[in-house]
Amino acid sequence: DIVMTQGALPNPVPSGESASITCQSSKSLLHSNGKTYLNWYLQRPGQSPQLLIYWMSTRASGVSDRFSGSGSGTDFTLKISSVEAEDVGVYYCQQFLEYPLTFGSGTKLEIK
Amino acid sequence: EVQLVESGGGLVQPGASLKLSCVASGFTFSDYWMSWVRQTPGKTMEWIGDIKYDGSYTNYAPSLKNRFTISRDNAKSTLYLQMSNVRSEDTATYYCTRQGDYPVKGFAYWGQGTLVTVSS
Numbered sequence: 001d002i003v004m005t006q007g008a009l010p011n012p013v014p015s016g017e018s019a020s021i022t023c024q025s026s027k028s029l030l031h032s033n034g035k036t037y038l039n040w041y042l043q044r045p046g047q048s049p050q051l052l053i054y055w056m057s058t059r060a061s062g063v064s065d066r067f068s069g070s071g072s073g074t075d076f077t078l079k080i081s082s083v084e085a086e087d088v089g090v091y092y093c094q095q096f097l098e099y100p101l102t103f104g105s106g107t108k109l110e111i112k
Numbered sequence: 113e114v115q116l117v118e119s120g121g122g123l124v125q126p127g128a129s130l131k132l133s134c135v136a137s138g139f140t141f142s143d144y145w146m147s148w149v150r151q152t153p154g155k156t157m158e159w160i161g162d163i164k165y166d167g168s169y170t171n172y173a174p175s176l177k178n179r180f181t182i183s184r185d186n187a188k189s190t191l192y193l194q195m196s197n198v199r200s201e202d203t204a205t206y207y208c209t210r211q212g213d214y215p216v217k218g219f220a221y222w223g224q225g226t227l228v229t230v231s232s
Binding site: 001035037039041048049050051054055058060061090092094096099100101102103105106 | 147155156157158159171172173174207212215216217218219220222223224225
């Protein structure tokens with residue numbers, strides 16, 4: 001199985017500051033088609049997860065441009081510029097390259 | 113509007129069986145692969161498996177393959193998860209999910225989840 005390892009945030013993050021969440025995969029998620037099979041989700045308190053980013057760097061419909069995804073084949077970053085109260089929650093990375101699909105353990109974001 | 117509504121969760125004893133359902137609406141159910149994902153009380157997310165749009169093929173997480181079965185009834189726009197010989201570690205919220213439309217590659221749609229608690 002591909003293991004996804006997420007880093008922690010130095011919570012709480014001051015409102016208006018930027019925050020970067022890291023994720024590392026045990027195998028390259030770069031497919032021969034040139035796409036990187038890495039997604040990011042946000043689960044706000046009391047809600048179901050929502051898709052933020054797919055193909056490592058493409059924002060899902062309706063997602064603020066304050067969210068951006070980047071990375072290489074095995075190391076990924078979700079950057080949130082100018083964090084706001086609505087960004088509070090747990091962020092998960094997930095690989096979609098091969099079965100079984102696997103998630104990271106989650107990174108909690110708190111705002112000060 | 114895409115809607116996924118899970119049901120069937122509750123308190124169940126270890127060793128028992130349970131069947132979860134997910135009723136889909138707002139899209140042509142028979143056109144999409146569907147998946148189940150669960151989240152433990154400690155917030156760990158685990159993909160359980162998925163099923164092809166016509167029900168002819170399934171994939172499972174290896175650790176769950178022998179006890180969990182995914183099926184669907186396209187006439188009823190309903191996805192199922194049959195759980196057998198449940199254990200305390202199966203305690204989780206179970207989500208029904210659907211991928212986005214091309215080119216979106218990810219679980220763009222989630223139900224509200226149904227909580228399964230395994231305890232005697």
